[in-house]
Amino acid sequence: MPSNFGRDLTHLVVLAVLVVVLLVVLTKFQWIHCSxxxxxxxxxxxxxxxxxxxxxxxxxxxxxxxxxPYIDPDHPGSLExxxxxxxxxxxxxxxxxSDLSLGLLRRYDxxxxxxxxxxxxxxxxxxxxxxxxxxxLVLVGDSATVHTIDPYDVLTAEQENASFYRELSRSLVIRNxxxxxxxAKESIKHWQETEWFDVLNDSSRVRxxxxxxxxxxxxxxxxxxxxxxxxYANLTIVRPDHLVARGLVRTLSNTFIQEYAIVRADTSATxxxxxxxxxxxxYPGIFETRFAGKVIYFAFPPERVNSNTLMTNMWDYIxxxxxxxxxxxxxxxxxxxxx
Numbered sequence: 225m226p227s228n229f230g231r232d233l234t235h236l237v238v239l240a241v242l243v244v245v246l247l248v249v250l251t252k253f254q255w256i257h258c259s260x261x262x263x264x265x266x267x268x269x270x271x272x273x274x275x276x277x278x279x280x281x282x283x284x285x286x287x288x289x290x291x292x293p294y295i296d297p298d299h300p301g302s303l304e305x306x307x308x309x310x311x312x313x314x315x316x317x318x319x320x321x322s323d324l325s326l327g328l329l330r331r332y333d334x335x336x337x338x339x340x341x342x343x344x345x346x347x348x349x350x351x352x353x354x355x356x357x358x359x360x361l362v363l364v365g366d367s368a369t370v371h372t373i374d375p376y377d378v379l380t381a382e383q384e385n386a387s388f389y390r391e392l393s394r395s396l397v398i399r400n401x402x403x404x405x406x407x408a409k410e411s412i413k414h415w416q417e418t419e420w421f422d423v424l425n426d427s428s429r430v431r432x433x434x435x436x437x438x439x440x441x442x443x444x445x446x447x448x449x450x451x452x453x454x455x456y457a458n459l460t461i462v463r464p465d466h467l468v469a470r471g472l473v474r475t476l477s478n479t480f481i482q483e484y485a486i487v488r489a490d491t492s493a494t495x496x497x498x499x500x501x502x503x504x505x506x507y508p509g510i511f512e513t514r515f516a517g518k519v520i521y522f523a524f525p526p527e528r529v530n531s532n533t534l535m536t537n538m539w540d541y542i543x544x545x546x547x548x549x550x551x552x553x554x555x556x557x558x559x560x561x562x563x
Contacts, residue, residue: 277543289341291525294318338364381424442493484524
C-alpha cells in the first residue's frame with residue numbers, strides 16, 4: 225500500500241507540473257488570458273514571469289495621423305494619460321517612431337502604434353519582424369498607412385536585381401535556352417511584379433496602405449474620416465463574450481469619436497469585436513487577428529471612447545501582467561452609462 229501511494233503521489237506531482245508548464249506556454253503566447261483561470265494571474269506574473277509587461281507607445285510627429293498618444297499639457301485626454309489613470313504602476317514608455325529599431329522593440333511585450341501614419345519601409349520591416357517573433361501590436365487608425373523608400377531599400381533593390389539576373393543567366397545556360405525564350409520572359413515578368421523591382425523602378429514614389437503589415441492586420445486601408453465638431457460616431461459591440469468587450473453595453477453612444485479610419489477587414493482572418501456606426505454607415509471598429517503574435521486594430525483612437533471599462537479591458541487583455549487581474553463587473557451597464 226505505501227508503495228502504491230508513493231507512485232500515485234509521484235504521478236500527481238508530474239501531472240501538476242505538466243499542467244503548469246502547459247498553462248505557462250498558453251499564457252506566454254497569449255492563447256489564453258491569465259484571468260480566465262482563477263488565481264493564475266498572481267502565480268504567472270509574480271512567480272513565473274517575475275515581472276510585469278513592458279509596453280511602448282510609438283508615435284510620429286504632430287499631425288501625422290489621428291490620435292493623441294502621449295501626455296502633453298496642450299493636448300489633454302491622451303492615450304498615455306488614460307492608461308496611467310487606470311493602471312498607475314504600469315511600465316509604459318512613449319517613444320518617437322524615429323527611434324524605432326528591432327533591438328529597441330525586443331524590450332517590450334506590447335507595442336502601441338498611434339499617430340504614426342508615415343513610416344519608412346525599413347521601419348515597417350522592423351515592426352513586421354517584431355510580430356513574426358511573437359510580439360503584440362495595437363495598431364490605431366491610419367498608423368502605418370504611408371510608406372517612404374529609404375536609401376537602404378534602393379541599395380537592397382539594386383543587389384536583388386543583380387542577383388536575379390545572375391541566377392537567371394545561369395539557369396538559361398543549364399536549360400540551354402536564350403533570353404528570348406518563354407522561360408526567360410516569364411521569369412522576368414514575375415520579377416517585375418516583386419516589391420524590390422517596384423522600389424528599383426521608382427524609389428521616389430510614396431506607397432500607401434498597410435503593405436508589409438497587411439498579412440498581420442488582415443485588412444485594407446481605404447481612407448480616414450474627419451467629422452466636424454459636435455458630430456460623434458457610435459460604437460456597437462458585436463462580440464460581448466470577448467475579454468476586450470466584457471461588461472460593455474451593446475451600443476456606446478457617449479463617445480468622442482470624430483476621426484476614424486475606414487478599412488476593409490478580411491473576415492476569414494479577423495475577429496471583429498465592434499463596429500463604428502456613423503449615421504447609416506457601418507465600418508469595422510475593433511478587430512483582432514492572429515499572426516505569429518497578437519494584433520488588435522482600433523479604427524479610432526481608443527482614448528476617444530468615454531469608457532473606463534473598455535480601456536481597462538483592452539489594457540488587461542494585451543498586457544496580462546500590467547496590473548490587477550480582471551474582476552467581475554456586476555454593474556457594467558450602469559458604469560458604462562456613467563462613463
